[in-house]
């Protein structure tokens with residue numbers, strides 16, 4: 560009999576009952592160090608007092624109000640994002656995939672409005688993940704997600720991530736934009752180098768294309784900058800960017816950010832959402848920004864992630880039969896496993912640490928940005944024990 564919850568996930572048989580900071584409490588009576596962060600969502604950990612207060616206050620004031628009216632929290636959040644990024648204007652959504660869909664529409668509309676309606680194709684990268692809608696599945700072009708859902712939405716081409724020759728060769732008269740994740744998340748924590756991002760910016764300028772970033776996973780402080788592409792120091796700014804995950808730290812919020820020039824065609828009636836940008840969501844996201852934009856917060860993430868990464872590198876060096884590479888940026892980290900990554904995820908959970916698999920046999924290690932040095936060290940010790948056990952089982956196999 561089909562379960563009441565549609566069985567589209569191979570769920571771990573562990574009921575999560577409560578969260579506090581970096582910790583989750585399971586129905587099995589154990590507590591777990593949560594280095595999944597809900598897949599890079601709970602940026603400030605669980606039940607952060609400032610977020611709880613902001614949501615409680617908003618819950619007692621106003622939950623929802625249609626976008627037919629002005630929503631002060633939305634105006635405030637949009638202005639803060641504009642002040643702190645390349646963007647001039649923001650559309651709020653409830654999820655990453657909606658932020659991506661909006662981004663794709665913005666790109667198509669821009670070219671249509673500027674006299675190039677034939678320019679609608681978007682070049683994406685192998686290993687990309689942009690969401691589970693029909694258009695974003697076509698953008699990601701992952702066989703395993705598309706199978707059974709054909710026909711595929713038209714308008715996406717794909718090249719290898721990091722390969723500029725292939726990128727140039729794929730550009731045609733129909734090309735509208737290049738879309739990349741500055742750091743690929745689901746694809747296995749693959750970091751696009753600063754030089755790669757700068758070159759993409761140049762290519763876009765040369766061919767009149769728009770540069771789109773999907774920072775749904777790598778944004779909002781995850782890499783130690785507010786947005787991952789900022790590591791290029793302003794030399795690789797996008798024209799359109801989708802964000803979500805960390806911006807609500809657990810409250811569903813996403814956004815499409817773009818410039819005045821590109822958004823010119825996004826006039827009354829061209830796009831909409833019932834729930835996107837509602838007062839509760841805006842209260843949560845504004846509270847997240849209060850913390851993330853506070854002086855020293857991102858520097859703290861950088862400093863703590865540096866120490867933590869060195870620990871992971873040392874563990875990998877000590878247990879090459881278990882881990883063959885550590886990669887990533889900030890607290891968006893991946894360990895590539897020698898044995899199947901699912902075994903490592905299970906071994907980590909047995910030690911009391913929750914982590915999540917990704918492509919390329921990687922296990923993602925995504926601590927809350929608020930994890931203390933002590934908690935990161937506790938996590939490192941659990942990873943070390945799990946790696947030792949994995950290496951031992953490999954030795955005896």
Ligand SMILES: *Cc1c(COP(=O)(O)O)cnc(C)c1O
Pocket residue numbers: 653654655656657659688689690691740744745773774775776777803804
């Ligand atoms: C998670 C993710 C998405 C999709 O976000 P949803 O909120 O699940 O729709 C899109 N792009 C990237 C890079 C992601 O990591």
